[in-house]
Amino acid sequence: AQSVTQLGSHVSVSEGALVLLRCNYSSSVPPYLFWYVQYPNQGLQLLLKYTTGATLVKGINGFEAEFKKSETSFHLTKPSAHMSDAAEYFCAVTLKGGGKLIFGQGTELSVKP
Amino acid sequence: EPEVTQTPSHQVTQMGQEVILRCVPISNHLYFYWYRQILGQKVEFLVSFYNNEISEKSEIFDDQFSVERPDGSNFTLKIRSTKLEDSAMYFCASSEARGVNNEQFFGPGTRLTVL
Numbered sequence: 209a210q211s212v213t214q215l216g217s218h219v220s221v222s223e224g225a226l227v228l229l230r231c232n233y234s235s236s237v238p239p240y241l242f243w244y245v246q247y248p249n250q251g252l253q254l255l256l257k258y259t260t261g262a263t264l265v266k267g268i269n270g271f272e273a274e275f276k277k278s279e280t281s282f283h284l285t286k287p288s289a290h291m292s293d294a295a296e297y298f299c300a301v302t303l304k305g306g307g308k309l310i311f312g313q314g315t316e317l318s319v320k321p
Numbered sequence: 322e323p324e325v326t327q328t329p330s331h332q333v334t335q336m337g338q339e340v341i342l343r344c345v346p347i348s349n350h351l352y353f354y355w356y357r358q359i360l361g362q363k364v365e366f367l368v369s370f371y372n373n374e375i376s377e378k379s380e381i382f383d384d385q386f387s388v389e390r391p392d393g394s395n396f397t398l399k400i401r402s403t404k405l406e407d408s409a410m411y412f413c414a415s416s417e418a419r420g421v422n423n424e425q426f427f428g429p430g431t432r433l434t435v436l
Contacts, residue, residue, distance in 0.1 A: 251325060311365070314364070
């Protein structure tokens, strides 16, 4: 069975600081991994995804994530936080055929001026 | 830009009552999904729907739940007799096709409160 664990339900960084949101997965087959972001009163929006190929994937708004099979991780990073990055971030996994997404519990990112 | 819409944004109901949550997926999408998030817990998959039938459902999606595409635009989730534990944020999503390269687009959610 597949599962996703996000370490830290709440992360706070200063504007301009590095953002690191952690995601570990468990899967018996090669996973397909996603990061979604949810701004207040909006739906979940896809930030980036890993399916095959290059393990470092770049997404929107300057975010990127690296798939590390040996560590079963897919951590999300951004070199310099902006106030507009404040939101909730969800890591998710699915099987090769697509379909249902299995989510982590979410991490709320706060950005301090 | 096309988006998934959901109504109402917040629904309050009494235990035992029926509720219908409504979603309008993106118009050319063929796959539809419902997820829910109980406060403080993970977003959980409920059901997927394609070609007017359920393609996959989770253990949560028992006989109290049903989905329907009553016309060419709406996709609904019905809970027949609500329980306190049904209180959650319910998200609708749609995708053009099923594979991993087909992004699921999510609506803003309906917050259901069962009293």
